Amino acid sequence: MRIDKPAQLTKLRKELVASEKNHTKKIMVCCGPGCLANGSAEIVEEFRKVIKKKRIKGFKVEALKETGCHGFCALGPLVVIEPSGTFYTKVKPKDVEEIIDKSIRKDETIERLLYDDPSNGKKIESYHDIPFYARQKRIALRNLGHIDQYKIDEYIAVDGYSALSKVLTKMKPDQVISEVSRSGLRGRGGAGFPAGRKWATCAKADDTPHYVICNGDEGDPGAFMDRSIMEGDPHSVIEGMIIAAYAVGAHEGYIYVREEYPLAVDNLKLAIQQATEYGFLGENIFGSDFSFTLNVSRGGGAFVCGESSALMKSVAGKVGEPRAKYVRSVLKGLYDKPTVLNNVETYANVPVIIDKGHKWFSSIGTSKSTGTKAFSLVGKVSNTGLIEVPMGTTLREIIYDIGGGILNDRPFKAVQTGGPSGGCLPESKLDLPVDFDTLTEAYSMMGSGGMIIMDDETCVVDVAKYFLAFLVDESCGKCVPCREGLFQLHKMVKNITDGNGKEEDLEKMERLSDVIIKSSLCGLGKSGPNPFISTVRYFRDEYLTHIKDKKCPAKVCRELIRFDIIDDKCDGCMACLSACAFDAITGKKNEVHVIDQEKCTKCGACKTVCTRDAIKVS
């Protein structure tokens, strides 16, 4: 069916909402990245089987929804019963029948599957009451967990494509740009460039044709915000892109998705097909003379292709190497034509801004960073998951109130924001409000929204080494400071973790970092030394302990630690002996075991299996 008039869309929406109301109860199974990995696909299958078998009166299989990421990944797989919001955690296929019997056929809850409030040990039934959710504000992630990710009708039922209908029938392109400009929306990919200004520059460019591209090459380790949106709510991105295309006069667009996100590719392709069938993509959209086609372009798995100019080369089928952007890509982008490139989350915000107006959007967040920001909260934090908070929320609120504090109540050490090229912030910076400018002033950056929490068992020198190794591997290798400079910087950090560092190394590394920052060609190189710079700025003492005392305070760096068995505690159970893959542990049953330091690789397997805490790391 093709929709040519706004009235048709309104009518369809009314019908869809009415038919949704027929379901007195709905089962939402989270099929986000985390829950899928924990087996939510099997749970969906089991639900289908049980529903078919039991033939529940008044309950249709359509009320079973496969949703996008609900957010609380630490407790997945998640199953939510709507409209009560009953929140079942760590659900297994064997729980399915009980859920149907108790919560669908009757109105009972299953205590054992509910969320435990760690502060008082009480069970919380509805997710609305869980602090993790209660303190969030969701705009870009508005539909995740609430609609079926495979159905365009579900998106339409929650006001989807109404912004597009408004734009194409009631607004001129410059009005759209003005609305986005006045909302204060800044690019969510990391740099925070005002989206409206970018669109205005492209719209005014004389050269034709114009293109719009969506950057879905989310490559930061630990980040999955964009992935969740592309998989769980692809239409919000597509609608945002069509609006952008109308605003800047583009008739062709690309969504660039990284190779590692096959599900996002599938869901986007399906969504594009559905949108085309309804006439939201293609010729004469909403009966106007505006036409727009959208294609999915798959990356080859290179981190650098998240950089705009490398991305555009990759879309054009060339080697993904960045070029110098002395002439900006908004004027000379894809095929050297004016191109608007925004990130997934930026586009997902656009329909809401059009629907609710710039005043509403700019009233959220801070004056210079309006709206909200999605983060993937990972690392040593209790509530790992996908969150969205108003700009200006402090790191402490995010980590402690939403994240539930540090895992196992250990002391906080650092939070890494902005991906590999971002920075590590110490406890003294926890009360900083999270927005584009504040994080940059604190020598970190917003980045696309990965947030890695570290506790006292994390060694920051080791973290710097890890991220530098990542960047050495992911550098495109085109320019010398990035290719050779980061390689040498990584070598020097590794020297320190191996116990071979010298005090003067730190100064030399800082000088090298300065040259890399000044002379690299693209953003990857220019921010490449950040893992070192930001850790040495806030944790210089830890570097010096590695260098001078040859010690790793966090007991992580293998060359600087040793494993020993405490005689008094060892009962000779032989668990560590069989866990050691290198035959480094000797001893007889019921006798104290000994670790051969020559053979020990310091993998820590013995410590993990020891139930008597008899393995000492020093």
Place this chain on the structure above:
Amino acid sequence: MVHLTINGRTAQAEEGEMLLDVIKRQGIDIPAICQHDAVEPSGSCRLCTVEITKADWDGWKNYVTSCLYPVADGLIVNTHSDAVNEIRKTLFDLYLARHPNSLFVQKLAAEYGVTETSFTEVPDGDDCILCGLCTRICDRMGFSAISTVGRGHSKEIAPPLKEAPPDCVGCLACAQSCPTGHIKFSEEGVSRSIWGKQFERITCSKCGKLTAITKEFADSLSKTQDIPREYFDICDECRRRETALTMGRLAHWVREEETA
């Protein structure tokens, strides 16, 4: 016309010109080893980095590769400031760590006082400095037979799948443009070998001398440039002789016409 200041002296440039060209015209020597007039600049060696500022930038300075930076009115350029020299020295230091045996690198680095690297030498460092001149020239010739392969520190220049490149015509443009002489080729009799592929050089059908052009190159030029294939069957010398004879005959004929 654009007016700018380079090292304290005023200079003029055409709109759209790149900064490096203007710097060179001023007689200032700065290294730029990935740059070649035959191809588009790429900005990979970073050695032509200069410091730029403008009167209204409040003292803020930027470091840009002059080969890629379009000139702008009021630009104040310093080609040898302390920071720029530090950048070039460090880059040469890094180059020497990666290519310790390259005479080309050693000579250039010595000009900036860097005679040995302060970083860790790469044990199996070869002479390919990844300037990309070879691939850009190959693209420019219209063959794109070789390209950069891989990324990061293990990036290299290679034919597709590292096998004998099907699109290579043995023109040697890559080898001749390589500043360090890393790209090797061999010639023996009529055969030429490069990138693991064998070619046969054309023997002049008049004098029997070997020409510099391979059969594959001639086939390609004939097709793409619309030149009769026979044109390449004789050497340059014989072709010149042919042309001279034709001209002589023509002149003789004109003279006869005039006297008649």
